[in-house]
Amino acid sequence: MTDFSAPLRLRLDGDALLSNWHWLKGQGGAAACGAAIKANGYGLGAAEVMRRLLGAGCRDFFVSNWAEAMALEPLLDVGVSLSVLHGVRAEDMAVALHSRARPVLCTESQVARWKGAGGGACDVMVDTGMNRLGLDWRGDVGAQVAGLEIVTLLSHLASADEDAPLSRSQLARFSGLRNGVAAARYSLANSAGICLGHAYAFDMTRPGIALYGGIPRREAAGHIRQVVVPQAQVLQRRRVLAGDAIGYNATHVASADMEIAVLNLGYADGYLRGFSGRGSMRVGDMILPVVGRVSMDLTAVDVSGLPEVAEGDWLTVDYALEEAAAISGLSQYELLTGLGARFDRIWH
Numbered sequence: 001m002t003d004f005s006a007p008l009r010l011r012l013d014g015d016a017l018l019s020n021w022h023w024l025k026g027q028g029g030a031a032a033c034g035a036a037i038k039a040n041g042y043g044l045g046a047a048e049v050m051r052r053l054l055g056a057g058c059r060d061f062f063v064s065n066w067a068e069a070m071a072l073e074p075l076l077d078v079g080v081s082l083s084v085l086h087g088v089r090a091e092d093m094a095v096a097l098h099s100r101a102r103p104v105l106c107t108e109s110q111v112a113r114w115k116g117a118g119g120g121a122c123d124v125m126v127d128t129g130m131n132r133l134g135l136d137w138r139g140d141v142g143a144q145v146a147g148l149e150i151v152t153l154l155s156h157l158a159s160a161d162e163d164a165p166l167s168r169s170q171l172a173r174f175s176g177l178r179n180g181v182a183a184a185r186y187s188l189a190n191s192a193g194i195c196l197g198h199a200y201a202f203d204m205t206r207p208g209i210a211l212y213g214g215i216p217r218r219e220a221a222g223h224i225r226q227v228v229v230p231q232a233q234v235l236q237r238r239r240v241l242a243g244d245a246i247g248y249n250a251t252h253v254a255s256a257d258m259e260i261a262v263l264n265l266g267y268a269d270g271y272l273r274g275f276s277g278r279g280s281m282r283v284g285d286m287i288l289p290v291v292g293r294v295s296m297d298l299t300a301v302d303v304s305g306l307p308e309v310a311e312g313d314w315l316t317v318d319y320a321l322e323e324a325a326a327i328s329g330l331s332q333y334e335l336l337t338g339l340g341a342r343f344d345r346i347w348h
């Protein structure tokens, strides 16, 4: 690597990541607190997130597939567990049988495949009402998994981010399974589920979004800190005359003479078109509104009256996840996982 640097970067706050993990762990009482680091650590960089959480004492990590697991295997020390949430397809078996990561078996054929190969320690996912992945809670799960060496029995909450009766139903169903299915540990709660109280924590919680600054429920507001701050460089500053249009389809027409800065950031970086005419950037405590449409690689902001903003300057994108979600119409999850490969990811 040379010292080449990109014209856009994510400033990643390592203290905030750890502070969020400690708060989430505390909310789970005596339960262990793991971390969902699938989708490249929700866009932040899975290896770097894992390294930092390992340093804080986190021992249980979750990814979606075996490609993600393989990339993290070098970080797997004794006592550290990495679970692959999508289980094992036939195509994964060669890798899975020799990996230190464990599959989360989700279907009866995955169970049969793992048993048939003498796969050893595994996790199992039971569906308790979301109808996504997992063995059906209504079935005879105990019989289906007999003979497996189950480290963690998991289920996943569908609506924990709202006050929905489904969460209580899922809690009751999962509590019933704990009595009928033998496993070393039981785990139900994601970030939002952690906010529902100790009853949901069981032996281990599995936060994702809240680690990275997402606010899953009101209970977390004021406790969860922003981790990800995108910044982009000004490529050109220009004067726009009254009556001139800005950007694709001329959606913004200047009502008076104005100055704009054109930034190296666009929808191909995950700054999607929902921010057109709605998002904002900051320099110091000045707010610079986005004007016109976000392009693939470029976005314009109003810098009228701010002569100090010049070509080459870095502007900070307003990206507090709750507010940015409200402005853009995207979920907090989409806002993070959409952040592209062109950002330099810089921890501080």
Ligand SMILES: *Cc1c(COP(=O)(O)O)cnc(C)c1O
Pocket: 036, 038, 085, 155, 156, 189, 190, 191, 192, 206, 207, 208, 209, 210
């Ligand atoms: C993604 C995921 C999590 C983490 O969910 P958040 O809502 O991001 O906290 C936990 N468990 C499972 C099974 C998941 O797929």
